[in-house]
Amino acid sequence: MAGKKLRSAEWFGRTGKDGFIYRSWMKNQGIPAHEFKGKPVIGICNTWSELTPCNAHFRELAESVKHGVYEAGGFPVEFPVMSLGETLIKPTAMLYRNLVSMDVEESIRANPLDGVVLLCGCDKTTPSLIMGACSVNIPTIVVSGGAMLTGKYQGRDIGTSDVWRFSDAQRSGRMSEQEMNVAEACMSRSRGHCAVMGTASTMAVMTEALGLSLPENAAIPAADSRRKVLAHLSGMRIVDMVRDDLKLSDVLTLKAFENAILTNAAIGGSTNFIIHLLAIAGRIGINLTIDDFDTAAKGIPLLANLQPSGKYFMEDLYYAGGIPAVMKELDAFLNRETITVSGKPISENYQNSECFNREVIATVNEPFNLAAGITVLKGNLCAYGAVIKPSAANAILMQHTGKAVVFENIEDYKARIDDPLLDVDADSVLVLKNVGPKGYPGMPEVGNMAIPKKLLEKGVTDLVRISDGRMSGTGFGTVVLHVSPEAAVGGTIAIVQDGDLITLDVLNKTLHVELSDVEIDERKKQLEPFNALTNRGYTWLYQQNVEQAHLGADFGFLKGASGSGVLRDSH
Ligand code: FES
Numbered sequence: 001m002a003g004k005k006l007r008s009a010e011w012f013g014r015t016g017k018d019g020f021i022y023r024s025w026m027k028n029q030g031i032p033a034h035e036f037k038g039k040p041v042i043g044i045c046n047t048w049s050e051l052t053p054c055n056a057h058f059r060e061l062a063e064s065v066k067h068g069v070y071e072a073g074g075f076p077v078e079f080p081v082m083s084l085g086e087t088l089i090k091p092t093a094m095l096y097r098n099l100v101s102m103d104v105e106e107s108i109r110a111n112p113l114d115g116v117v118l119l120c121g122c123d124k125t126t127p128s129l130i131m132g133a134c135s136v137n138i139p140t141i142v143v144s145g146g147a148m149l150t151g152k153y154q155g156r157d158i159g160t161s162d163v164w165r166f167s168d169a170q171r172s173g174r175m176s177e178q179e180m181n182v183a184e185a186c187m188s189r190s191r192g193h194c195a196v197m198g199t200a201s202t203m204a205v206m207t208e209a210l211g212l213s214l215p216e217n218a219a220i221p222a223a224d225s226r227r228k229v230l231a232h233l234s235g236m237r238i239v240d241m242v243r244d245d246l247k248l249s250d251v252l253t254l255k256a257f258e259n260a261i262l263t264n265a266a267i268g269g270s271t272n273f274i275i276h277l278l279a280i281a282g283r284i285g286i287n288l289t290i291d292d293f294d295t296a297a298k299g300i301p302l303l304a305n306l307q308p309s310g311k312y313f314m315e316d317l318y319y320a321g322g323i324p325a326v327m328k329e330l331d332a333f334l335n336r337e338t339i340t341v342s343g344k345p346i347s348e349n350y351q352n353s354e355c356f357n358r359e360v361i362a363t364v365n366e367p368f369n370l371a372a373g374i375t376v377l378k379g380n381l382c383a384y385g386a387v388i389k390p391s392a393a394n395a396i397l398m399q400h401t402g403k404a405v406v407f408e409n410i411e412d413y414k415a416r417i418d419d420p421l422l423d424v425d426a427d428s429v430l431v432l433k434n435v436g437p438k439g440y441p442g443m444p445e446v447g448n449m450a451i452p453k454k455l456l457e458k459g460v461t462d463l464v465r466i467s468d469g470r471m472s473g474t475g476f477g478t479v480v481l482h483v484s485p486e487a488a489v490g491g492t493i494a495i496v497q498d499g500d501l502i503t504l505d506v507l508n509k510t511l512h513v514e515l516s517d518v519e520i521d522e523r524k525k526q527l528e529p530f531n532a533l534t535n536r537g538y539t540w541l542y543q544q545n546v547e548q549a550h551l552g553a554d555f556g557f558l559k560g561a562s563g564s565g566v567l568r569d570s571h
């Protein structure tokens with residue numbers, strides 16, 4: 001602790017009335033006096049909630065962190081923040097990501113904390129906590145909650161990506177409601193988050209590749225006792241990080257972000273990765289743009305054979321060697337010297353790792369798929385960008401021209417998608433408007449529109465689908481997402497009409513509607529002004545301040561950091 005005064009000493013180290021107040025009420029929890037004598041105070045930022053089933057085991061995980069903190073001579077204090085469960089929250093958990101980040105930022109800064117352990121699991125709980133912590137920038141380590149064990153249904157392995165398959169099967173009469181009920185129990189048979197490479201797993205991998213967690217963090221299943229061991233070790237490590245004053249800004253360099261982007265490509269991570277990493281970069285002051293995510297040019301193939309791009313599950317990834325084995329394979333591409341929360345270069349995290357199953361983690365020389373990562377599209381339909389995940393898409397639709405079938409908003413889509421009179425065929429391009437950050441609001445995961453029933457019955461399994469919304473990381477298909485600017489701010493997507501020809505060309509990274517600039521401008525003049533759904537509260541604040549998807553959909557006023565200093569003393 002080489003002479004540096006602990007931040008918490010401004011509370012617990014005080015004399016007189018102030019010190020009395022800061023310590024006395026804490027002592028009502030049965031804390032002995034010596035805990036306040038110059039020990040690093042470690043906040044455990046907990047997103048436990050029974051409404052966030054993916055994180056419902058986190059109080060137990062927090063106990064393991066506490067054991068580690070005590071062992072290393074620190075003083076742990078657990079505190080709650082708003083928790084975002086992907087499955088229950090309406091209209092979408094994404095609406096509240098920025099709100100949680102504010103909760104986290106202010107909770108850390110306002111309290112006597114020297115370091116923080118972030119307990120993250122379900123999709124949005126990871127980026128919101130990291131974003132908030134970045135804006136304070138004290139020593140911070142992430143412990144992820146781990147994925148569920150692989151689901152088992154009628155003798156086969158299942159995970160969240162099967163929800164989309166089951167839904168199609170039910171809509172086309174191949175699966176009954178009763179079978180659906182059995183399957184839902186079979187899929188979620190243990191604690192933890194989605195067991196495929198959806199957004200939660202992607203966020204856990206991002207965390208490990210950025211160097212924000214100890215090695216192995218991303219893939220240990222939630223139910224595996226080694227998850228608790230990792231939590232314990234992380235509790236020990238954060239105390240030393242405080243002593244070394246190893247802050248988030250020391251770990252989150254541009255090179256660390258590059259490592260995360262390359263690793264995300266190799267594992268077939270979620271498209272949501274882009275939005276969240278952009279937002280994190282904005283908080284820590286790293287200048288990242290959407291173009292930095294175009295990994296196609298960088299020669300990174302898909303190494304992990306995981307759903308939704310491949311076959312296997314997070315449990316398989318762990319047994320095959322986890323993210324250290326993936327990163328070892330990527331060694332030639334990575335920035336080896338970036339410092340992680342361990343205080344050591346990231347290459348030390350993986351250099352002694354081994355791959356135990358080449359079916360699950362392929363080699364760079366014999367990759368699972370050459371198509372990897374994310375392609376950033378530009379064109380008159382998406383001047384600031386749109387994204388597609390080629391590994392989860394259909395090769396024959398990668399260069400495709402088709403007639404637009406337009407849905408003005410989510411209600412219009414739900415009302416008409418299965419209408420037998422819908423004028424749609426296998427070459428059509430589905431366009432869904434007003435599901436962007438401002439338009440919905442909150443940019444929900446509805447971009448992977450269902451295949452119209454009448455096409456499903458003819459055996460059509462994929463269509464080009466375009467929207468200003470997002471897609472669940474567990475989803476798949478030839479789905480163009482995050483069209484920016486969105487319809488609600490007058491983006492070109494707003495003026496697309498039924499029958500317009502749209503050309504998607506993933507090879508040349510373009511997305512065009514075959515209309516002249518003059519026609520586009522004429523139609524834009526006819527657009528009705530955007531009508532916000534509410535004029536008060538958080539949703540109003542959100543619609544006023546949210547930035548476009550290509551910037552990370554953060555609030556403009558939250559960009560950057562205010563540091564760890566408090567404005568004024570209390571009492
Ligand atoms: Fe929580 Fe998928 S619903 S991770």
Ligand code: MG
Nearest residue numbers: 123199472473
């Ligand atoms: Mg999700």
